[in-house]
Amino acid sequence: MSVNTRPVSAGEAFDVLLHGWQAQAAGRMTASWMLHGRPGIGKTEIVAQLARSTGARLFDLRLTTIEPQDLRGLPYYDHEGQRTVWYRPEDLPDDPDHPAILFLDELTAAAPALQPTVYGLLQERRVGRHLLPAATFIVAAGNGVEDGAVAYEMGTALSDRLIHLSLRAEANDWLARYAIPNGLHPAVTAFIRTRPDLLETTEEALRRGQMIACTPRSWARVSTILATVPDRRLRDIMIAGTVGEAVAAEFALIADEIAATVQVTAMLETGARARVAMYPDTMHGLTALVYGLIGIADAQTLPGVIEIMAEIRHLSRLRPEPAFARLPLGELCTYGFEALIGKALGQGLQAAFAASPAYAAYAAERRAAGLE
Incomplete structure (x- = not known):
């Protein structure tokens, strides 16, 4: 019924x-x-x-x-x-x-x-x-x-x-209302952001006669595995046993790319000029960077997080490489700020945006373009 x-x-x-x-x-x-x-x-x-x-x-x-x-x-x-x-x-x-x-x-x-x-x-x-x-x-x-x-x-x-x-299961809803507030690993949030069809695969698994399916609960478990199991071989076995072998193999490629290119803490500790070279040049990497910035944001780090987030929209000018010219940098920057502002409001840190020249410039550009 x-x-x-x-x-x-x-x-x-x-x-x-x-x-x-x-x-x-x-x-x-x-x-x-x-x-x-x-x-x-x-x-x-x-x-x-x-x-x-x-x-x-x-x-x-x-x-x-x-x-x-x-x-x-x-x-x-x-x-x-x-x-x-x-x-x-x-x-x-x-x-x-x-x-x-x-x-x-x-x-x-x-x-x-x-x-x-x-x-x-x-x-x-x-x-x-x-x-x-x-x-x-x-x-x-x-x-x-x-x-x-x-x-x-x-x-x-x-x-x-x-x-x-x-x-x-709805990927954007899950990311905004569960993954971000609960600080899930950036590799998981970036993967689901780019592969929303793999958030929940129970129906497909049943059709194929497979026992293991992807669910919001299983992705939360993958996040825990990434954060607690340092041994790569054992970690891969656990993730395959959580979301299935095929999805785990695809996820591992993206997780490796993110691990090699995303340096959230180092970027916060680096000056603006040197920091430009540290931005990932792929959509997966930049998406993970956005979620990593949101995850690390607190009263102390928020001013630096705002600066790094705001720079994303200008990467095609700051780093004139073909890869950046093909990426939706403006949309990613806007999405990141929306999620970051939501977290800041929940923690009473919204004053950091009013005091940030980087955010003021970002907001002014949006007004000039008729987006606000």
């Missing part, structure tokens, strides 16, 4: 959930939400980010690991009242004074025997006599049968209790 709703990126899904949270907190709407998406696309990270952004306590229930009694609780006999009473499970929110997110992960893989208990949580916001606090926001997530994961078809009785969001 297909999820017949409009596909959204992870960033759009987060924005929708945040607005849903705000509407519930204001008493305007109470709903339960369902994130559909292939394994590794970022469903769990979206909910974790929502908890961080709202200050809510996160209750993460993996429904494939629990039984109905784990949600309902355990019974005991009340001799005085001559009745059976249920102990409430500790895995459910119970503090009315603190907002909480109840995350029902792997809902579509949960045993059918568990579904009636989940119905009560999603629709009535209760299990037995235990009523969830009003400040509890409910989100479920799961894979589809067609994703190659263990999953059951969702029945209409369960589907009707949810607002459904169908996630798709």
Whole structure:
């Protein structure tokens, strides 16, 4: 059964959930939400980010690991009242004074025997006599049968209790809202920037009968491997086991090029005249340089980062080589500044742009060209 709703990126899904949270907190709407998406696309990270952004306590229930009694609780006999009473499970929110997110992960893989208990949580916001606090926001997530994961078809009785969001991997969204904020390795961000089709390849892997596919989660793991495994041979084996042999071989070529040409720290420590010769002369190299500059930017380095970023648009004049004449230097510079400004705003460092002659010249050129 297909999820017949409009596909959204992870960033759009987060924005929708945040607005849903705000509407519930204001008493305007109470709903339960369902994130559909292939394994590794970022469903769990979206909910974790929502908890961080709202200050809510996160209750993460993996429904494939629990039984109905784990949600309902355990019974005991009340001799005085001559009745059976249920102990409430500790895995459910119970503090009315603190907002909480109840995350029902792997809902579509949960045993059918568990579904009636989940119905009560999603629709009535209760299990037995235990009523969830009003400040509890409910989100479920799961894979589809067609994703190659263990999953059951969702029945209409369960589907009707949810607002459904169908996630798709979108490279620009992932780069801007996950890779850059989390400081992923520049080789990974540069590779996905130039090969967005390889961010998520689950459908193609299933069609070819291959076990390993590229996913946003697997690329985050590649970034960790690059940062922690110095041995090239072992690193290549690990990356091949993460994204597949063919993609790993293509990635290795670009990673080698970046390692040989991108010198972010050295450029920050070098004078402007000598620095010109240190710019990479390929699109992969310059893209990795942009992400490296964004990653290293902080209160101390930001003025130098702005200068280096601004110079990119003039490389065809500063280094009159055929390679630079063929590259979209202006577009790359603009993209880099947009991402850099976004990071600076998040850290309260925007004053560095107002104080930078290099950025002032860049902005003046854009105004003169009618771009601002």
